[in-house]
Amino acid sequence: MMNSMTATPVTPEARAEQDSSIIQRIQQGLETTPEVHASLAGETPILEIEQFSLWYTKAQAIFDISMAVPRGKVTALIGPSGCGKSTLLRSVNRLNDLIDGVRIGGRMLLNGESIYDPSVDVIDLRKRMGMVFQRPNPFPMSIFENVVYPLRIDGESRRSVLAEACERALRGAAIWEEVKDRLSDSALGLSGGQQQRLCIARAIVAEPDVLLLDEPCSALDPIATLRIEELIHEISERYTVLIVTHNMQQASRVSDFTAFMYLGRLVEYGMTRDIFQTPRLQETEDYVTGRFG
Ligand SMILES: Nc1ncnc2c1ncn2[C@@H]1O[C@H](COP(=O)(O)OP(=O)(O)OP(=O)(O)O)[C@@H](O)[C@H]1O
Ligand SMILES: [Mg+2]
The missing domain is CATH 3.40.50.300 (P-loop containing nucleotide triphosphate hydrolases)
Incomplete structure (x- = not known):
């Protein structure tokens, strides 16, 4: 041009x-x-x-x-x-x-x-600013706790608020259907691609x-x-x-x-x-x- x-x-x-x-x-x-x-x-x-x-x-x-x-x-x-x-x-x-x-x-x-x-x-x-790195870096905790981590460190502890934000972020990261029945399982048990989508969920959970x-x-x-x-x-x-x-x-x-x-x-x-x-x-x-x- x-x-x-x-x-x-x-x-x-x-x-x-x-x-x-x-x-x-x-x-x-x-x-x-x-x-x-x-x-x-x-x-x-x-x-x-x-x-x-x-x-x-x-x-x-x-x-x-x-x-x-x-x-x-x-x-x-x-x-x-x-x-x-x-x-x-x-x-x-x-x-x-x-x-x-x-x-x-x-x-x-x-x-x-x-x-x-x-x-x-x-x-x-x-x-x-949410950030996602080259290698998926889930924390050694449950899927649920990984996603809501940024909200927890921000002082949010109300279960219903966390649960709602978790679902919204996981849906936004196109991984909700795959993990909705195992939210309390360790995130380390997910595949690499799932872990990366989880990290994207964690990066967008705080909007x-x-x-x-x-x-x-x-x-x-x-x-x-x-x-x-x-x-x-x-x-x-x-x-x-x-x-x-x-x-x-x-x-x-x-x-x-x-x-x-x-x-x-x-x-x-x-x-x-x-x-x-x-x-x-x-x-x-x-x-x-x-x-x-
Ligand atoms: N922590 C650091 N300490 C010193 N030099 C660094 C550091 N990180 C990067 N550099 C240097 O800064 C320059 C830019 O590096 P950077 O990692 O930003 O490049 P990049 O474009 O992301 O490369 P790649 O595509 O390989 O990831 C390079 O010369 C690199 O060696
Ligand atoms: Mg680089």
């Missing part, structure tokens, strides 16, 4: 020259301007990332990333291993705070409110503003993966989802918007359809078609 403001038409040669220089510039540590498509401008952001940088002790992992994550949509973060996808995701709910030596620059806003403001209650912030998913299907077989993908699609009707994935087909199947990252920088960001079918940069095309990365 061309920017209608562009005055002179860009020849394919000039474009190739311009495009190839972006990855080279990143590799050389030079400043770059990401290709952010105009389609983003029509969206209402729930999460605004502004000139965000992050250092692990001395090594910089995120370089000056600015991107707005649209409310009520699924946004995928893609890019080669080590490009900073998980780091960026963990920055959103401040999980990186737990790592010694992490330093940040720039800002992030959730619903217009600063995530890193010193006055922010981090526990409260994390309650507004978060944003659901953060870090490669949620990479430990699952194709059938379980398909179920989770369907689930992400359903969930997206009620929540904003930010998902990291290595799998290009998955990104194109489940997301509305896709951000391509490389070496800690945002390279191109737009509607998933455009990123996969008509990317502006040759590198994006090479990456999404599996020619590099």
Whole structure:
């Protein structure tokens, strides 16, 4: 999709020259301007990332990333291993705070409110964002107690409230029918795919503003993966989802918007359809078609 403001038409040669220089510039540590498509401008952001940088002790992992994550949509973060996808995701709910030596620059806003403001209650912030990791991590307790855990630590103990929330979350995570007769059994007895759907139930039980998913299907077989993908699609009707994935087909199947990252920088960001079918940069095309990365 061309920017209608562009005055002179860009020849394919000039474009190739311009495009190839972006990855080279990143590799050389030079400043770059990401290709952010105009389609983003029509969206209402729930999460605004502004000139965000992050250092692990001395090594910089995120370089000056600015991107707005649209409310009520699924946004995928893609890019080669080590490009900073998980780091960026963990920055959103401040999980990186737990790592010694992490330093940040720039800002992030959730619903217009600063995530890193010193006055922010981090526990409260994390309650507004459910997170699901690569490997299912059910707690060694019953299915029921796993799901209602976030409510319990929030002080809720009324049995009827917990039971209702548990059923709602398990239905929302498309696993209710499979577990409704064994809620007091250990969650560790579930299959990997069931455990991951249980973890999604736990992540949505407190009705978060944003659901953060870090490669949620990479430990699952194709059938379980398909179920989770369907689930992400359903969930997206009620929540904003930010998902990291290595799998290009998955990104194109489940997301509305896709951000391509490389070496800690945002390279191109737009509607998933455009990123996969008509990317502006040759590198994006090479990456999404599996020619590099
Ligand atoms: N806890 C940490 N301490 C120091 N460096 C880290 C830490 N976590 C990640 N890094 C470094 O930050 C960079 C980005 O890593 P990150 O895990 O965010 O990448 P990623 O895109 O999620 O990769 P993958 O696709 O392999 O999961 C890498 O160079 C990595 O080595
Ligand atoms: Mg990662």
